[in-house]
Each structure stands twice: as C-alpha cells, then as structure tokens.
Amino acid sequence: MFVDRYDELEILNNEYSKEGLSFSVLYGRRRVGKTSLLKEYVKDKPAIYFLSTMENASILREKLQFIIADFFEDNLMKTLIFKDFVGIFEYIASKEIVKKLVVIIDEFQYLGKEDSSVPSQFQYIVDETIKSKNIHLVLCGSIISMMCEQTLSYSSPLYGRRTSSIKLEPIEFCHLNEFFPTHSQEQLLELYSIFYGVPKYLEMIEPKKNIFENIKDNILSPSSYLYNEPQFILQHEVNEPVTYFSILEIIANGEHKIGNIASRLGKNANGIMPYLSKLIELDIIYKEVPITEENPVKSKKGLYFIKDNFFRFWFRYVLPFKSQLEIGNSEYVLHKIKQNFNAFVGQSYEKLAVSYVAQYFNTLKCGRYWNKNIEIDIVGITDSSLIVGECKYSNKKVGIDVFDNLKQKAKTIESQLPIKCCILFSKSGFTDELLKMQGENLVLIELLSKRI
Template identity: 60%
Template structure:
C-alpha cells in the first residue's frame, strides 16, 4: 500500500525529468517502505530492479547479468562471460536509451560485504561509464550506517557524486488513517504508539479488532514476524548489541538522564557516549532539551528518549519478559501491557499533539519544557508570543483545574513573551464548565480532534 511519500516521489520524478545522468541514494530502516516508493516511482517507466543477496560474488554477478540481458532481450549478453560489475555497466554504456533508464540496486550495502572494493568500482562506473548516459542509477539500502559510510560519507569514493539522497523516515501519524480508514482516532493513537509509522508493521495490524489479541499474535508469539525485529535490526547495525540493548532497556524503564543511564550500566558517562551517538544516528533515540533553551546543543538539561515507538514498546514489554515469552506465557506479558498501556500511550500522545500544534499554529518551534520543579507537555515559541498546552490521555474529562495548573506553571517559563494561547488536548473530552469558559475566552483552545 502506497501512503503519502509525496515529497520523496516528487524528488525522484524531478531527477527523472533531467536530461542527464542522475545518481540517487535511498536509505532507511527495514520495513519503512523504500521498495514500495521505488515501485511507485518506476510505474510506466523503463526500469531495471536488482535485489542483492548475500551470496558469492560470481552468483550475484550472474543474476545481475541475466536481469540486464532479459531487459535488453540480448541473448549474446546472457552467454557472455562476465567477471565484474564494470564489464556489465560497460556493456550497458554502449547502448543508447531515448527514454531515461532507471537502474535500481536494492540492498546495495550487501555488495560491500561481498566485495569491499564496491564503492571504488561504482565510482569508476559513474565517472567513466555512465556520466554521459540517459540513466538514473539508484542505490538503495536498509542498513543505515553501512549505506551512509559507503555512499554519502566524506571518506567514501562515491562522496560528492550523488545528485540526490533520501533518508526515508517512518510515516507521520497524520497519514496513519490511510491504512485504517474505519478506525477511530483513539484506535489509531494506540496503533501508532506500538507500531510507529512503519508501513510493514501497520499492514500486519490492518484487520485487527482487538488490539491485545493482535499484539499477542504479531509481537509476543515467539514465531511471529515482529518477535525479534529490534534485535535483528540492531545486530545488523552495531558491533556490540548487548550494550545497546541495555541502554535502550534502561531508557524504556524511565531513566532519561545520561548520568543515570551510565550508572545503570556501571559505566562512566564517557564510556557510553559513543553508543548514545550511534543510537541517535540510527534515529532510534533522540536527545530532548527544554524547548526554550537558547543553545540546545550545549544544554546540560538534555534527556534521552526512544524515538521509535516500536522499539520503545519492545524494550518495555518484550525484552524484559523474554523468559516468559520463550515459555509461551504470553498471557502474563499481556497482563503487564494492560496494566501500564495508558502510560505508554501518553508519551506518544504528547508527541502527536506537538506535531499537531506545529502544523496548525504559526510557530518557530514547539516541544516540551521543564525546569527543576515543573514540566509542561507542550510549549510553542512564536516570533513574539508563546503557546502552552497540556495533553491528557486519561479516561477522565479535563476540567478547569488542569487549565489553572497550566497557567500557574507557565509563569515559570524563562522566556518573557506573552502567552497567546492555552491549548488543552484530551482523550476523553472536557467538562461543561471548561467548555463554557473556552467559549468566552479566545485565548483558550480545547482540541477535539488531532486528525
């Protein structure tokens, strides 16, 4: 199912329209929808798609040769003895293509596992064989660190040769409804808090009616597709998965200060900074600072959170209870999930409310705010004003007490800008008293729907 990806598809189509050789790099985590995007792009276009697998180089070369020969309807090429990618691309370069030919090499990073010289080989292919051809070469991969190192980093032989690069991210919450047109907003928030915006995961829950049964079937069952997914992703990206696992489990349990995380690992802060940096590079965690900080990069108030909701769910409920899951005791783990699921969703709900506010208000930035004594779920900073908000994912209607509390906490914000608006978000609606006050005071906004 193709959902959103409007900007990415437009970028690829703009490359296609150029009357010259184009070279694109497309990368992103597994299951995020790279191949689906490429399939949409090549519709009604001349294209060759090749998926690299971890086999011996001669087998990979032969498969690529056969695909090219079939596309060209060239029996001579099919029988030709080929022993390098240079030979295949030299053969291609001797052809003329009136319409731009798209050549996609998917899971490109596996080629360098097979042959470490591949980046240099493709440098030669691009510089000497393809640069005058009407071809759009796309190298695509799912191991983020390897793709960056091999194609985009300064040390790569391919550095500076790309004409475009796309790091494909998870789909934003506002587009999740396109997967589940019949589900309520609350159901969509629940699904997003578990599956993030990863299309493959979302499709697996498409027909779900009972979210807990779907969790049991698709995540907790040791034979299920998602049972060990984070482990598989990390083991492909990092060399010491145990340390990364421990860091992520510690954050999932509620430790967000760098010093406390290091303490849980019995390490000095200096000994885990490289691991933290790597997890941030992979978009699995992020550093959050109060939105009003003047210099966020140097702020000492930074807290670390798991960005990927599926990783956060898995490290909260799957890894800690692996022993029970291995013994097929999924009911025990389901009970643990049900006991704290609302708290798990609350963090996601705040993220969604911040996204909503950024989209619908004229702000420079928006995020969380805190000091030693108080915290506010959402503060938006405009050119000469502030917007402050609270997000309540509970079964209780939000009343005037929440509004009054927000007003009091807002007095501690160090940016001395006037507060233009007080925004309240609620899963369960608002009391009649608060609704009446909001109708009389335009500075109070009660958000009914965030989609």
C-alpha cells in the same frame, strides 16, 4: 497500498525528467517501504531492478548480469565473464538508450560489505562509464550505517556525486486512516503508538481485532513476524549489541538522564556517549533539551528518548519478559501492558500534540519544557509570545484544575515572552465548567481533532 510517499515520488520523477545521468541514493530503516516506492516509481518506465543479498561478489555479479541480459534480450551476454561491476555497466552503456533507463541496486550495502572496492567501482561507473548516458541510477539500502558509509559520507568514493538523496521516514500519523478507514482516531493512535508508521507492520494488523489481540498475534508470540524484529535490525547495524540493548531497555523503562543510564550500566557518562551517538545516528533515539534553551547543542539538560515507537514498545514489554513469552505465557505480558497502556500511548500522544501545535499555531519552534521543579508538555515559541499546552491521555475528562495548574507552571518558564494562550489536549473530553471558559486564551482539543 501506496500511502504518503508523494513528495519522495516527485523527487524521483524530477530526476527522471532530467536529460542525461541522474544518480539517487535512497535509504531508510527496514520495512519502511523503500521497495514499494521504487516499484511505484518505475511502473511506467523501463527499469532494471536488482536485489543484492549476502552472497559472494562473483555470484551477485552473475545474477545482475543475467537480469540485464534478459532485459536486453541478449542471451549471448549470459556467456560473458565480468570481473567487476564496471564491465557490466560498460555493457549497459554500449546500448542505445532512447527513453531514460532506470537502474536500481536494492540493498546496495551488501555489495560493499562483500567487496570493499564496490564504492570505488561505482565512482568510476558514475564518473566515466555512464556519465553521458540517459540513465537514472538508484542505490537503495536499509542498513543505514553502511549506506551512509558507502554512499553519503565524506570518506566514501561516491561522496558528492549523487544528484538527489532520500531518507525514507515512517508514514506520518495523519495518513494512518488510509490504512484503516473505519478506525476511530483513538484506535489509530493506539496502533501508531506501537506499530509506528512502518507500512509492513501496519499491513499485518487485523482491523476487526482490538489492539491487544493484534499485539498478541503479531508481537508476543515467539513465532510471530515481529517477535525479534529490533534484534534483527540492530545486529546488522552495531557491534556489541548487548550494550545497545541494555541502553534501550533502560530508556524504554523511563530513565532518560545520561548519568543515570550510565550508572545502571556500571559505566560513566563518557563511556556510553559513543553508544548514544550511534543510536541517534541510526534514528532510533533522540536527545531532547528544554525548548527555551538558547544553545541546545551545548545544553547539559538533555534527556534521551526512543524515537521509534515499535522499539520503545519492544524494549519495554518484549525483551524484559522473554522468559515468560518463550513458555507461552503471553497473557501475563498482556496484563502488564494493560496496566500501563494509557501512560504508554500518552507519550506518543504528547509528541503528536507538539507537532499539532507547531503546524497549526505558526510557532518558530515547539517542544517540551522542564526545570528542576516542573514539566510542561508543550511550549510553542512565536516571535512575540509563548503558547503553553498540556496533554491528558486518560479516561477522565479534563477539568479546571488542569488549566489552573498549567497556568501556574507557565509562570516558571525562563523566558521574557508573555503567555499568549493555553492549549489543552484530552483523550476523553472536558468538563462543562472548562468548556465554558474556552476562548482566545484557552483552546481545547479532543484527541487530535480540530478545535472544539
């Protein structure tokens, strides 16, 4: 299924429409759908596709050589000996290429891991060997740190040579209904809060089963595909995985201040900053400051959260309970999940509500606000006013008390701008008394639907 990748597909097709050499770098976390995007891109184009693996460089060259020989129907090429990748691309360059040829090296980072000269070889390939050829070269990879180091960083020999780069993100929540057209918005929100927008994960979902059955089958069973997924991803990205695991488990369990995270680890704040920076670089966590901060980079009010919903779930409910899961006691863990399920999903709901306000209320910026005494789920800043909002993901209807409390909290926001309106988001709707009060100064939104 091809969903929500049309902007990226347009970028690739624009590269293809250019006369002469194009060079694209495509990267993103595992399972996010990079290969599916590339397959969709080349379905009507002449293309050479090679998937690199963790093997000896000479074996990889030979495999690529045989794929190219088959593409050009040249069995003689299979008998040649190539000492590097430059020679292989010199062979491609020697061919008459009328219709633009796409050459894809998937999991490119493994080539550079096995042979550190590979980025320099591809620099020469781009600068000299195929520079005048009608070719679209695509280097694709899923180990983000290696791809950045080998293709995008200033120190890479390939730096500045790409004509486009795409960081493929998980699918946005608004497209999940294309995977599950019969699901309610509440069911989609539950799925998104756990399986995120990762296509491979979503494809595993059994639509006829409820969320807890899908969690049990796909995550909690030691034999399931996702049981050790974050561990598998992180061990390829970082050294000292134990420290990273500990940090993520602490954050997943509700500790977000750097000093408190460090204290739990028996370290000082400076000692864990490299780990936090690395996790931010890998797009696994993010640092958030109150939306009203004038200089977010220098703000000392930063809190750290897990961005990837699946990682947040795994470090909250899988890693801490591995002992129970290994002996088959998944019902114990499911009970723990059910006890706090609304609160867990509610965190994802709040983030989506912030995005909703940013999209539909023309804010300059939008996010959370907090000070020593209060927290506000949503504060949108326009050029002349503030929009404030609260989210409630519970089985109880939201009433006037929530509205009054929000108005009181809004008075403490450190801003000279006036409050334009209040927005309340609710999973379970609103009381009749509150519904009668809606108007220009109060907007009521059930789940993430249009205004009531």
